[in-house]
Amino acid sequence: MRHLTFRTATTFLLPLLLLFSVFILLRGHYLPGGGFVGGIIAAIAFVLHAFAFGLRHTRKLLRVSPMLLMPTGLALAVLAAMLPFLQGLPIMTSLWLNEPLPVVGLAGSALLFDAGVYLAVLGVALTIIFTISESV
Amino acid sequence: MITNLIILPVLLQFSLAIILLFFWKKIEIQKKLSIVGSILSVIVAGTLFNTVYGSEILTLQAGGWMAPFGISFVADAFSTTMILLASLSSAAVSMFSIVTIKKARMKFGYFPSFHFLVMGLNGAFLTGDIFNLYVWFEVIIISSFVFITLGGKKVQIEGAVKYFTLNFLASMVFLTAIAVLYGLAGSLNMADLSGKIKSIENQGLVQVTAILFLVGFGIKSAIFPLYFWLPDSYHTPQAAISSIFAGLLTKVGIYALLRVFSLVFIPDEFMKTLVVILAGLTLVSGGLGALVQTNMRKMFSYLIVCHIGYMIGGLGMFTVAALSGAVFYLIHDIIIKTNLFLIGGLVYKINGELNMKRMGGIYANYPALSLLIAVPLFSLVGVPPLSGFWPKIDLFAESFTTSNYFLLGCFIFGSIITLLVITRFWSEAFWKKMENRERRPHIRYYDQAPAYEKALLIIPILFLSLISLYIGIGAENIFRLSDTIATELVDNSAYINAVLGLSK
Numbered sequence: 001m002r003h004l005t006f007r008t009a010t011t012f013l014l015p016l017l018l019l020f021s022v023f024i025l026l027r028g029h030y031l032p033g034g035g036f037v038g039g040i041i042a043a044i045a046f047v048l049h050a051f052a053f054g055l056r057h058t059r060k061l062l063r064v065s066p067m068l069l070m071p072t073g074l075a076l077a078v079l080a081a082m083l084p085f086l087q088g089l090p091i092m093t094s095l096w097l098n099e100p101l102p103v104v105g106l107a108g109s110a111l112l113f114d115a116g117v118y119l120a121v122l123g124v125a126l127t128i129i130f131t132i133s134e135s136v
Numbered sequence: 137m138i139t140n141l142i143i144l145p146v147l148l149q150f151s152l153a154i155i156l157l158f159f160w161k162k163i164e165i166q167k168k169l170s171i172v173g174s175i176l177s178v179i180v181a182g183t184l185f186n187t188v189y190g191s192e193i194l195t196l197q198a199g200g201w202m203a204p205f206g207i208s209f210v211a212d213a214f215s216t217t218m219i220l221l222a223s224l225s226s227a228a229v230s231m232f233s234i235v236t237i238k239k240a241r242m243k244f245g246y247f248p249s250f251h252f253l254v255m256g257l258n259g260a261f262l263t264g265d266i267f268n269l270y271v272w273f274e275v276i277i278i279s280s281f282v283f284i285t286l287g288g289k290k291v292q293i294e295g296a297v298k299y300f301t302l303n304f305l306a307s308m309v310f311l312t313a314i315a316v317l318y319g320l321a322g323s324l325n326m327a328d329l330s331g332k333i334k335s336i337e338n339q340g341l342v343q344v345t346a347i348l349f350l351v352g353f354g355i356k357s358a359i360f361p362l363y364f365w366l367p368d369s370y371h372t373p374q375a376a377i378s379s380i381f382a383g384l385l386t387k388v389g390i391y392a393l394l395r396v397f398s399l400v401f402i403p404d405e406f407m408k409t410l411v412v413i414l415a416g417l418t419l420v421s422g423g424l425g426a427l428v429q430t431n432m433r434k435m436f437s438y439l440i441v442c443h444i445g446y447m448i449g450g451l452g453m454f455t456v457a458a459l460s461g462a463v464f465y466l467i468h469d470i471i472i473k474t475n476l477f478l479i480g481g482l483v484y485k486i487n488g489e490l491n492m493k494r495m496g497g498i499y500a501n502y503p504a505l506s507l508l509i510a511v512p513l514f515s516l517v518g519v520p521p522l523s524g525f526w527p528k529i530d531l532f533a534e535s536f537t538t539s540n541y542f543l544l545g546c547f548i549f550g551s552i553i554t555l556l557v558i559t560r561f562w563s564e565a566f567w568k569k570m571e572n573r574e575r576r577p578h579i580r581y582y583d584q585a586p587a588y589e590k591a592l593l594i595i596p597i598l599f600l601s602l603i604s605l606y607i608g609i610g611a612e613n614i615f616r617l618s619d620t621i622a623t624e625l626v627d628n629s630a631y632i633n634a635v636l637g638l639s640k
Contacts, residue, residue, distance in 0.1 A: 071157035078150060084200075091143050092199040 002052065010052040017045035025118050026104060026111075035114035039121025046122075047129055055133060066130060069123030077116030080109045141187065142196040142211045142262060144180050145219050148173070149255035156248040166247045167234045173251065174227035181223040185216040189617065193634035195264070204328035208264035208635050214463070214621045218261040218391055221467060224603060225383045225474040226254045228596035232478050233376040235589045236485075241286050241374070249286075253279035253380065260388050264635050266400070267314055267324045269392060270307070273356070277303045280385060283377045284369060295369035302355055302365035310352030316345045317400075327635035329400045330628060346401040350411070353396070357389025359448055360418040363441045367425060370440070371433035371490075375481020378433065382440050383474030390447050390466060394459070398625040399632075403454050411452035416546035419445030423553030431490050432565070433480050435557060439516075442550050443469055449547065450531055453538050460622035461530030464614060468515070468523040468607055475512045475600040482509075482593055483565055485582040488575060492561060497570025505594070506566050511601045513562065515608060517555045523607035526615065 021041035028034025050058040059065075084093040096108040104111070152173035159165045188194055188211050196209040230250065237246055256275030263269050280303075284296045318324055320341060321332040336342055351362070358366040366386070370378050397403055403411065422442030429435035447469070450462025486502070487495045499506045511522070518524035528551065535544040575581065582590065607614050624630060632638070 067160055068158070071154045074150075074154045074157070078147070078154065082147065085140055090196055090198060090200050091140055091147075094199065 007052045010048050014045050014049050017048070018042055021045065021118075025114060028114055029110060035117030036121050038114075039118040040125060042118070042122045043125035043129070046126055050130070050133070055130060059130075062126075066123045066126035069119050070127070073116045073118065073120030073123060075116070076119065077113050080113035080116060083109045083112070139194060139196045141184055142194050142209050143198075145177060145184065145223065145258040146255055146262065148177050148180055149251045149258060152177075153248045153251035153255065156251060157245075160245065160248075161243065163239065163242045166242070170230045170247045170250070171227075171234070174223070174230040177223045177254070178220075178227050181216070181220040184211060185220045187211075188216045189213050189620070193630060195634050195637075203264070203635050203637070204323050204325035207268050208325060208327070209262045210264035210327075210631065210635055211262060212624060212631055212634075213617065214391075214395070214624065215261045217463075217467065217617060217621065218387075218470075219258055221470045222254060222257050222261070222384055225470060225600065226250075226257075226380060228478065228600050229376050229380045229383075229474060231592055232379070232481065232596040235585070235592045236376050236481055237374055238287075244286060245282065246286065249279045249282040250380070253283070257384055257388055261391060264326055265324050266317070266326050266329070266396070270310055270314060273307065273310065273388075273392075276385065276388065277307065280381065283381075284373050286373070286377070289372075292372045295372035298365045299369035302362075306352050306355035309348055309355070313345050313348035313352055316341070316348065320345065325635065326395070326399050327628075327632040330632055333400055342401070343406075346397075346407060349396055349401070350393070350407075353389045353393045354414070355389075357386045357393065357448075358418075358441050358444055359414050360421050360441075360445075363418065363422065363444075366441055367434055367437040370437040371431065375477055375484065378437075379474045379477030379481070382436070382477045383470050386440060386444060387466060387470050387473075390444065393448070394451055394462065394466075394625060397451060398459070399628050403452075408452050408454055411448060412540055412543050415445045415449035415452050416543050417445075418442070418448060419546040419550035423550050423557075426557045427553055430492050432483065432492050432495075432561065433477070433490060435492070435561070436476055436480055439476070439554065439557065440473055442553065443473075445546065445550055446527070446531060449535070449543050452543070453534050453540060454626075455534055455538065456619070456622045456626050457530050458534040458538070459625050460615070460618040461527045461534060463621045463625075464527035464530065464618040467614060467618065468527060468604070471600055471603050471607065472512055472516050472523065475597060475604065476516065478597050478600070479509050479512065482582070482597065485580070485585075485593065487565070487570075488579045488581060492564040494571075495565040496568035499566040500570070508594070508598060508601060509566075510562075512597075512604050513558050515604045517558050518551055521608050521611070523604045523611070526608070526611040527618075 021038045024033040024041060025035055025038030028038065046058055046062065049061060081092045083095055084091065087095070094108050094110050096106060100106040152169065156166050156169060159169070193210060193212040197203055198207045198209065233246065233250070253276060256272050256279060259275065260269055260272035263272060281296070281300060284299050285292060314324070317329070320336050320338070321329050323329050323332055333342060355362040370381055401407070419442055422438050422445065426435050426438035426442055429438060446465045447462045450458045450465065483495065483498065484490060486498055489495050515522035515524045518528055528547070532544060532547055535541070535547060582593070
């Protein structure tokens with residue numbers, strides 16, 4: 001697996017895949033995509049890296065433990081659900097910004113929720129794959 | 137915000153579980169957070185109960201989407217009572233877990249799963265949408281899978297396979313029933329369905345759907361003949377885990393049955409007869425199962441099955457008084473069954489044995505503790521004025537007035553069996569002389585534990601026993617509550633109006 005071609009390709013593919021995952025996350029509100037798929041694609045990027053360079057390097061690249069990504073993602077999602085409380089609205093009401101953000105477009109609390117899903121899925125997928133490949 | 141108060145019990149447990157996930161490896165912090173969070177949730181549940189009981193039904197339309205299109209959360213007297221009971225018993229179990237769950241198991245996310253489970257329970261009690269109810273059931277069973285396999289012993293996996301298969305089957309049946317119902321009525325909101333179901337032409341198919349729901353919930357709440365997974369799996373996990381299973385997991389099935397069959401499908405004569413027969417057979421077969429067991433925890437598991445019959449019987453008769461009895465029994469049963477399994481855990485710690493024949497000497501060694509344990513045991517049997525006695529008055533009287541003599545016979549049979557079984561347990565474990573046996577090295581015995589651990593073992597049992605005592609001695613208040621709930625169940629217009637916003 002650790003062939004030079006593969007390793008070189010991975011160094012180029014990793015940032016591309018990560019960018020693509022963010023793109024999928026952002027387009028998910030009206031078009032196919034969203035946090036779940038985005039998270040899976042991001043996980044693929046890191047798994048590819050782990051295959052090419054070994055788990056130790058991937059963990060170093062990630063900086064945070066994937067175990068920490070899960071609760072962070074969940075916390076973001078809950079936060080998005082609870083944001084309407086500030087305005088006295090029922091839970092999970094969609095709130096929208098008045099002005100579109102640059103690059104992202106018109107963002108709302110749904111995006112925050114989706115970002116939470118993205119992180120949670122990334123965390124779960126990486127935890128599972130890392131644990132399995134470490135125990136083999 | 138008053139309406140968002142409804143969802144707070146769910147959000148609190150969810151946030152707590154997330155915070156616990158952040159402290160994945162720091163067990164000491166997890167223990168403290170779990171206790172604090174459980175106490176907080178009791179306060180929240182109490183507040184919610186106080187706001188709802190005696191005044192109006194609160195509703196919350198998630199996301200601001202109006203019923204019947206969005207998901208409604210409804211807090212009426214019944215659901216808030218259930219939430220209060222769930223938070224009380226989960227607080228006791230959380231405390232009991234601290235000293236009884238092994239460190240190795242805690243490391244694999246015991247406390248986060250525990251709070252996810254309670255979140256699922258709270259959600260199931262609050263939701264007014266039948267598909268959402270299914271989702272909460274899934275949350276509950278996924279968390280319970282973690283519990284039932286935590287530890288990974290062979291006997292546990294065997295129990296888990298049965299538990300997993302049957303619960304998955306139940307979910308499938310439940311989901312199918314929802315799909316058929318949606319196809320028939322075009323709605324998933326229970327209050328909305330209540331009106332639509334009567335105008336469906338094909339009442340035969342409605343009847344079939346009702347049976348599907350009965351089967352789905354019946355497996356979950358362990359009704360005859362769908363109960364055999366329960367005694368096979370509930371005795372394998374540790375005491376704290378099986379007590380939360382015993383106290384709440386089967387009861388959430390009962391709650392769903394009472395809710396769905398009072399709101400969506402109003403039982404007709406055929407349904408009533410069917411449920412009454414099932415209730416009777418549940419009482420008899422569960423009782424007989426308990427009678428032949430020598431394993432303490434298996435016997436307790438069969439007692440769960442046996443006592444499910446009382447609540448189902450109340451549903452089967454479907455009068456205000458019978459439902460009131462069933463609800464009273466439900467209130468009593470949640471607390472008592474949680475406590476029973478905690479006591480099982482304590483007795484195991486004292487004796488190091490699960491086989492009743494090899495137990496003994498608890499009364500001689502711990503007289504005060506034995507008296508404490510006597511309270512829930514006698515409540516379970518139904519010695520007046522303790523809590524098990526009162527709901528039985530209603531149930532017995534109603535089976536007379538509705539001339540369900542078969543059910544009456546089964547009720548009496550169930551009570552006698554319970555008396556016999558508990559008496560035998562008492563004489564074997566408490567009064568019999570303890571033989572001197574070698575101690576097994578891998579068990580942490582009760583008398584070797586430091587004082588604070590003993591306190592953490594006793595306090596939850598004491599706490600739940602006090603609640604049982606209150607249910608028995610303050611039965612007047614509980615009767616008033618169960619009457620209110622039963623009246624609301626039979627006359628569901630207040631619930632429907634509140635959800636659909638018709639009263640305004």
